[in-house]
Amino acid sequence: MKLTDGLYRIGAYLRHYLTAGNTLGHGIHSPKLYYIVRFLFYDNNAYYCFHDIEKERLRLLRASKMLAVDDYGTGMSGQRTIAYIADTSLAPAREAQLLFRLVNHIKPAVIVELGTSLGITTAYLAKAAPHAGIITFEGSHAIAEEAKKVWQNLKVNNTTLICGNIDDALPLQLKDIEKVDFALIDANHTEEATLRYFGLLLSKCHENSIIVIDDIHNSIEMNRAWNKCRKNPQVTSSFDLYGMGMLFLDKQLLPKHYTLRI
Numbered sequence: 001m002k003l004t005d006g007l008y009r010i011g012a013y014l015r016h017y018l019t020a021g022n023t024l025g026h027g028i029h030s031p032k033l034y035y036i037v038r039f040l041f042y043d044n045n046a047y048y049c050f051h052d053i054e055k056e057r058l059r060l061l062r063a064s065k066m067l068a069v070d071d072y073g074t075g076m077s078g079q080r081t082i083a084y085i086a087d088t089s090l091a092p093a094r095e096a097q098l099l100f101r102l103v104n105h106i107k108p109a110v111i112v113e114l115g116t117s118l119g120i121t122t123a124y125l126a127k128a129a130p131h132a133g134i135i136t137f138e139g140s141h142a143i144a145e146e147a148k149k150v151w152q153n154l155k156v157n158n159t160t161l162i163c164g165n166i167d168d169a170l171p172l173q174l175k176d177i178e179k180v181d182f183a184l185i186d187a188n189h190t191e192e193a194t195l196r197y198f199g200l201l202l203s204k205c206h207e208n209s210i211i212v213i214d215d216i217h218n219s220i221e222m223n224r225a226w227n228k229c230r231k232n233p234q235v236t237s238s239f240d241l242y243g244m245g246m247l248f249l250d251k252q253l254l255p256k257h258y259t260l261r262i
Contacts, residue, residue: 004220005220005221008223009217009218009219016259017261019259020240020242020259021258021259021261028258030253030256033248036105040098041098041260041262042262047100052154053096053124053154056153056154057086057090060118061086063083064082067082067085067146068142069142070139070140070141070142082146089118090120091243096120097124098262099124099125100128103128104128106181106208107129108181109133110133110178110181111129111132111181111184112135112137112177112180112183113137113183113184114137114166114186115137115214116137116138117138117143117186118143119148119151122134122136123156126159132181134158134159135162135177136159136162137162137163137187138162138163139165147161148161166187167188170197174200174201174203177204178204179205180204180205181205181209181210183205183209183211183212184211186213189218189222190221191222191224191228194213194226195225195229198213198225202234205234206249207249208249211246212246213225213247214243215243216240216244217242229245229247230247235247236255236256237253237257239258241262
């Protein structure tokens with residue numbers, strides 16, 4: 001990572017820590033968003049599937065098997081252990097479980113995830129919406145095969161995995177999708193790619209759709225992409241949770257950007 005990005009991340013974390021609200025939803029005037037923050041973000045209950053998914057995460061973190069990784073995002077393909085990939089690429093349990101609660105609440109029919117990695121976050125989404133169709137995209141064939149093993153162990157059976165370059169695969173797949181209810185962008189972490197993915201997904205979204213962008217403060221580029229996405233005319237309200245950002249398209253919501261500490 002560039003030195004400037006490293007310095008940016010330190011500054012971004014300090015700004016977020018000093019300015020983010022931890023109000024249990026107080027100050028959020030929309031009943032819809034208030035419920036999400038008050039009863040989903042700050043819910044510390046462990047749901048039925050959390051233990052099994054985190055057990056799989058622990059297995060991956062201990063796995064020394066070497067994989068030949070194709071990385072279309074950074075171009076830095078090569079040999080990496082499963083443990084290294086799990087440690088550097090998987091969403092933290094707190095964030096993945098927050099997405100579980102959100103998806104469990106909104107009950108989407110179609111979920112699109114860009115960036116399967118080892119399939120842990122996908123498993124949380126699948127368990128949260130067992131009747132939904134989940135289409136998830138992963139660039140590396142070797143990583144995709146390990147994700148399938150995770151889902152097999154967890155008895156996840158409502159996912160369709162598309163392997164290959166997302167730049168090519170996403171437009172083709174979206175042609176056959178009528179609508180997208182929930183989307184997670186956690187793939188090529190560049191401004192250009194993030195904005196392109198966002199635009200493609202937005203064309204299939206509706207007023208009740210939610211788009212989540214991961215690693216919005218990972219670099220200066222990603223922060224620029226996030227700010228452009230949240231200022232899109234189709235977006236009404238947004239949440240900056242530091243590790244990820246959420247975009248809401250509901251025209252009944254007041255135009256508002258919230259910086260929240262979770």
